[in-house]
Amino acid sequence: MTTPSVDRLPAGPASSRTTPPPGAAVPEEAGPDPRLTDGVLAGYAGCFGCGEESPHGLRLRRTGHADGVVRAEYVVQRAHQGAPGLAHGGVLATAMDEMLGWAAWLLGRRYVTGRLETDFLRPVPVGATLHLRAWCRGVDGRKAYLEGEGRVGAPDGPPAVRAAGLFVEVPREHFTKERMN
């Protein structure tokens, strides 16, 4: 499969460390959704990005996955403010981390964030819905290169945040060996 056809923002944030090398391909077929099959992580309700039991978490809601693009919605909560009434930049970066992570996991392997680059394009008010999407630009060995963006109010609303990331494939033990509780 080639890079998904996405009506993306003209200039992405990707640096050389988050840009796939020439020839890096997007895998032909997404594997089984690890959220449904992984014994450690499946449906983890405590996830700060998407878990239902994380009291101040982002509670991202996945709305679809087609043609190599994963989509979700995120409603900015009062607990997510930086400046009064506006989303904290770190929270928006978290939303992008989660999105890129989803796009990586939908390739059918276990990945963690190695590097995350974010552009903040406009403030996002509390109560606004951010329409998020992410996709893979290429895989090179253990390294997967992801991109994503968030738009305010509608899927084709004004862009507020965009991100590029390098995710690194890890074994299942990554999620258990250093756990303290």
Ligand SMILES: CCCCCCCCCCCC(=O)SCCNC(=O)CCNC(=O)[C@H](O)C(C)(C)COP(=O)(O)OP(=O)(O)OC[C@H]1O[C@@H](n2cnc3c(N)ncnc32)[C@H](O)[C@@H]1OP(=O)(O)O
């Ligand atoms: C079911 C649930 C669904 C879950 C759905 C998922 C949603 C969750 C989304 C949230 C995702 C997260 O936040 S994950 C949590 C935040 N991230 C972490 O905690 C990761 C912490 N870091 C690490 O554990 C480690 O540093 C690793 C695994 C990233 C890499 O360590 P390693 O395994 O020893 O591998 P290493 O040789 O260092 O790196 C492998 C290759 O990647 C490159 N590389 C590594 N890091 C970087 C980097 N920052 N910038 C550039 N390149 C890098 C190396 O140069 C190398 O390239 P080359 O020499 O091969 O060319």
